[in-house]
Amino acid sequence: MSPAYIFYGDDDFSMAEALNELKENLGPKELWDVNFTTLIAGSTSYEEVIATSSTVPFMTPARMVLVEGVLATFDGSGRRRSTKNQDAAVKELGAWAGAAEAVPLLPPTTLLVFKEASLKDTNPLLQLLKPVATARRFQALQREQLRSWIKERMTRKGGVMSDGALRLLTELGGGNLWSLDGELEKLQLYAGDRPVSEDDVGLLVSRAREANIFAAVDAMVEGRQLVALRELRRLIADGAAVLYILTMIVRQVRLLLLALSLKGQGLSEQELSRRMGVTSSFVLEKTQKQSKAYTMQKLTALYRQLLDADTAIKTGAASPEGVLELLVADVSNARS
Incomplete structure (x- = not known):
């Protein structure tokens, strides 16, 4: 496993699924509470993040520390620099400048995850952490990607959609994957063993x-x-x-x-x-x-x-x- 992860972007549904996949490493669900910690920008510090991440798990193979919004606090300061200006970047990061050295030294039982909305590619903390962390960008799906996602998601739920139903749901559903996933669940249950039709979508799906x-x-x-x-x-x-x-x-x-x-x-x-x-x-x-x-x-x-x-x-x-x-x-x- 990677010593740290950076999840960022506009597709918070896929991001949440990726987080849940990581959580499966925490062992029995009844012990998740004691082995899962959330720290939020504005009410935490670099020292607290590293100290919390250095704690060994309780009766499970791993623990997760989720840090939200910290990278975004440096997003406005990111800009391309020549090598001789790297000292300025270090000053902007403050204590976080030590993260690249501290993260690889964390216990192998720790899953440290930085969760963010969209970030600039020039974000200085993102650039600093990328060599020692697995960075995944979750971008909002475009039309054809959304169509493929709906089709694959329905297949995963054990259902089938007609081409017309797939086209209509792509139009009606918008880009909210949370809402679409719920609509697919409902459509699959309603249709049962037959393919979901265009009429089913028109009857059951509502943006209201x-x-x-x-x-x-x-x-x-x-x-x-x-x-x-x-x-x-x-x-x-x-x-x-x-x-x-x-x-x-x-x-x-x-x-x-x-x-x-x-x-x-x-x-x-x-x-x-x-x-x-x-x-x-x-x-x-x-x-x-x-x-x-x-x-x-x-x-x-x-x-x-x-x-x-x-x-x-x-x-x-x-x-x-x-x-x-x-x-x-x-x-x-x-x-x-």
Whole structure:
């Protein structure tokens, strides 16, 4: 195994799958909690990352340390330099300049993963770590790639689609792989042993549900508990996957964390959008406004609660619907 990994890009679905594949190295799922640590930019340091990564696993062959958003904090400083200007790059990185020497010395039982949105190729920490880490860029799928992904994904689920159904789903589904995966699951179950038809796609697939999920998540982070509960219950009754809803909540809290960590840096709207991985100025403005109701400390604690909720649902330790309803209160309580 590589001593470290750098996962970055806009395709967070494929990135999450790659992380889950790495997690399989952690041994029994019931021990994942004690052997999995998440550290977030703005509330961690180079020293904490290295110290945590140097800890040996408890009763399993490996432990994972997930570090989110650290490379992005250096993204604005990246620029091509001649060899004689490397000293300037080292100064910009501060303590992280020692990462290239420290990472190879970590215990072979540690999986150190840096998770990021999109990054510039000239990012100085990315350039420093590439020789000692496995870097994977997860780019958003283009039209033909998306078509191939849908076809392969349906095959993996044991289903078959007609050419017309494949074409229509590619058009309707957009580029959100989380949503598409849920739609494929639903279509395969509905069609059973026969191929999924164009009529099936027209009947079952709706982009309106995704809009409703965003509305529910917005109500949660804005402290409108009754609205959030009503929308979540309606989504679940309509067949929305609980794990997908949870993923969208995690995504929004992560955006809030990024908005707070980038606040006051004097970045342009374009640069903020790029670092946060959002393409809509409306979403950027809304997220910045929502983040004002939170502190970095409370958001970090909330983020970890969400990760615990994800584990509880996947391991069957708690009712998915009950976990979501408790999270509505947790998110509201995290507001300042």
